[in-house]
Amino acid sequence: MLGLYEGIRGRIGTVKSRRGLVILAGVMLSLAVAGCGTSNKTSSQRWSSPPKMQINKSKQYDAVVKTNYGSFTIQLFAKQSPITVNNFVFLSQHHFYKNDKFFRVIQPFMIQTGDPNNNGTGGPGYQFKDELPPKQPYQPGIVAMANSGPNTNGSQFFICTGIQSETLNSDPKYTQFGKVTQGMSVVQKIAAVPVKMNPQTHEQSMPTKDVYIESVKIQVH
Template identity: 55%
Template sequence: MKARIVHTLIAVLATCAFAAGCGTPTNNTTNVTNLTNGVNSSAGTVNSAASNAANTTSDAANPPSLHTTTEQWPSAPKMTIDTAKTYDAVVHTNYGDFTIQLDAKDSPITVNNFVFLAKHNFYHDCTFFRIIKDFMVQTGDPNNNGTGGPGYTIPDELTHQYPFTKGVVAMANSGQPHTGGSQFFICTVDDTKILQPPNNKYTEFGRVVSGMNVVEKIASIPVTNNPQTGELSYPLATAYIKSIDIEVK
């Protein structure tokens, strides 16, 4: 059905977990309400400072050698984007490229943060560590397991409420307000009812405008049960971000 993206939909579609990028070790819970955590609180999984292992997903043979960043910041970046301009993020992955049109007008803090991290190559070798069939794919964690982030959190921007439909990009979080950092998810189907009001606790900050077929290829990777959470979302092949280019118009 449909860890840090939201709480896990394990019991009768009730729970969806998305992992939000917090920069400090934290337990990520998954339940029907929180669609952002990647770790089941009942499992008691804690992020280790040394767990910057990029290869947490397992390929059948010859898994790629990935090297994610260890860079952290004490606070969120200063505002540097111009909300009057258009920002596109061209995401280069080992499955192909796709482009996210960023919503700088309605989610300026989140877009500013994303642009900052992209320009610092923070997303290099971050895997799509969580794939929930017919729902979403999640990435943006340098730990590649739902527990990592940039070292700080940013506030939610929920004033605008447009439907969570296929291609919408939103921040993951820990299930609590204002806990987004670097992790984000991409909706892969139109019917994402569990994310619609009043459950929309995730800042929408963009939409895939080209290359959705690449996202769909990633979403089609076979999955098994996550050894930490039990959630059926653990990819059996490694899709990862090579780099992200920011285009300003």
């Protein structure tokens, strides 16, 4: 099975609109395109610039993510990645992630969500810079931003679920902003959802069942 994932390292991306080309570590076609359903949202919120800093880096922030498969908690890295955590808190407080699907699932690697279009092409309307290098290795439970190149973070993120995520450590270019501290069994349940081939990428990563975020609640300690 390793052959299926050879070269997958460094290819967790977002897909640009038709006005731009996909930029993903030299690959010709993004492996991020998946789950080509339309958004469940009645409207898509968009902003022209990243949110102003509102978090207090000295405090602890947790995100309780409720899905139709159960809930899990992410401890957010406010000190390590304040810009990214501030962005995630802002989007969560504006219910941006409600009904977003886990549109890309590769069980021994990661699960990806955070796109209002549910297919890898969407975002909040702005981009912001990376916060690198990470202070801990990519491993199961780590939460990081997907991107389409340097400093192109928006709203899409992924959760590492298996040993293949450790291949990212040789070229760490995805901003880490949290880790799952409770409910990892729910994350693994999502990772175990049956998948089919994505007709656009020919990648076996498109879930055959809808798994989506119902809410994200931010807790401050």
